[in-house]
Amino acid sequence: MTLPGVADFERVVLPHLDAAYNLARWLVGDATLAQDVVQDAVMRALSYFGSFRGGDARAWLLRIVRNTAYTALAARQRGGTASLDAMWRDGEATALQVHDPADDPEAALARSENVAQLDQALAALPLELRECLVLRELQELSYKEISHVTGVPIGTVMSRLWRARQLLMRNPVEGGET
Amino acid sequence: MTGDGCAEIRLMVQADVDGELTPAEAARVSAHLDGCAGCASLPAQLMALSGSIRREALYYPAPDALHAAIRSRIAGAAPQPAEGAAMPDMNQYTAARWWKRLPRPTWRGSAPFGAGFALAACLALVVMLPRGDGLPDDVVAGHIRALQPGHLLDVTSTDQHTVKPWFDGRLDFAPPVRDFKAEGFPLTGARLDYLAGRTVAALVYQRRQHVIDLFVWPDGRHFDRSPVVGDHSGYNVLRWSRDGMAFWAVSDLNAQELADFVRLWQAE
Structure with missing residues (x-):
């Protein structure tokens, strides 16, 4: 059996990766987490793609990104609290704070x-x-x-x-x- | 003109600036603006703000590494001709824990990219981490190498009491082995690796779909050393020393959660 529509998915959805990342980056405010969010959102979109009825693929993807970002923000809030800040405050790492690759x-x-x-x-x-x-x-x-x-x-x-x-x-x- | 009337019309002015009004509605807004000094300057203000944001606020395009990682993951989720019959049904992905079924990101099938990315990661780390440490190259390369199929684990066990004795006789030191399953970082196994001109212990942890490699070996120069963080889109690296052992954690996990992992290691 073949997965339906992977090629379609790449053609229809992947052109909107910049939009997806920009939204995720602005919502979560962290480059690394934003990349995680977009990766998860795209894989989720792939799994939902069978139910995509055409129309605006960008808005459709952004909706998934947005929901994934909210989930990630909630998880971050539950999980750790500014752990980096707390950990590195006194260490030599203060000058090497997490770099934003973007x-x-x-x-x-x-x-x-x-x-x-x-x-x-x-x-x-x-x-x-x-x-x-x-x-x-x-x-x-x-x-x-x-x-x-x-x-x-x-x-x-x-x-x-x-x-x-x-x-x-x-x-x-x-x-x-x- | 009453306050309430203007409050309502202002949303209409905004909608006009955003190009959302029908011609009839736009005409009504225009008529109001002609007769209301309080609202007259609003369109210009809104347009100026809109212009500033579009001109000056950062638009973050997706980093190249993200493009590549996503294509790699999609390729991983697509059916492999040789094992087509084993492909899960798409609907399974929609189960609540769909992500558990996703393959780990691998660099399979994109060797040129993998090599380039590893090189880029190493270059970035050399810049980020203190001079005098030539290790980041080796550590990240070791992590990437280990992500190749069949290279990750020499011993598969979630039991630290199985993993620790496994190192006996294979290393000339006894690495500490700890499991953090309860904290969401389950130990999945270990392997031997070769870094800094010696054989080292590599403990492997799982965090969602992310793999964390923790390299451990005796540190002759530093008994205790504070954590230092470095990263390059996708790979975060944290190193520290404790009780005469050097620790290097490498993962594509986000920096915050990797730091949580390191904090668990630092806690008594």
Whole structure:
């Protein structure tokens, strides 16, 4: 017997690995864990592929990535607490903190202070707001697609996007009074 | 203009900027903006923010190693012509512990990549770890070599009291052997390996689908040494010394969980 659709899977789903990794990286905030998440999510997607009915493969994959990332975050929260920090605090390893393979030092240096601030601000947003904004701005998904990926109604997507943007805008528009 | 009215219309302004409105809805937004000084600047602000994020925030493309690892795992999950009849049904993968059925990531069938990746991993480690240690190359190479089919274990046992005596007569030292099954790092066996010009003990642990190799040998230079971490996309390496023994843990497990593993070893 042959597994149906492995070639189809590679053709339809694998082009979206960058999107998958970017979302995972923004959700879990750690390059190594993000790679684990994407690997697990892709293998899970392969097993679900028989039930994929066509349509937007990217949104479909991102939904699986998103759920896998949440599982991984929950597991990390249960399992260890900042073990690296605690372990290496006094050791010689402090200068050798876990390196982020995705972060090219030269590229990092070249980025301006403003960029770093925006990056940090985005990373500091509450998870459910950050995911909506990343899906909208970096993955360029429509409200409907974001709703599909996150499993919340479009109205909630809109209000989360609004809250996220308000938090990031230097001069957030206040209440309604003019 | 009431506050409530504006709060609602602002979601519409946002939707307009996001290209989500029908022409009729967009016209309604436009009419509101013409008459409301409080909202008039909102589209420009939203567009400026959107532009900054798209221009400046990091988009993280998938690292090459991840592309390769995933292709390798998919190839591993695909049917092998020679053993087609033994392939599990796809539906089995959807069982709750589907991942347990997945093959370990191997470098089988991608030898050129494997070699290149090993080299890249070694180069990265030489940069990361203190100078004077030529070992990272050997340690990672040893780990990758061991992942080849049939190379991982000389003795298969989850019992530390079986594994420890197995080393007797095979090594000129007695490596400590511990099992952390209860903590989620079960011992799966051991083998002999050759590193730093001598035969060393390699203890093999499993963490989900990840293999951890722990190399152990007498450390003549350091009795105790704090852990040092290094990594290269996919392989994390931690080394430390304790009670006159050098320990090197290597795995594609994430750094945090590998550190948890090392902490278990460090605990009395």
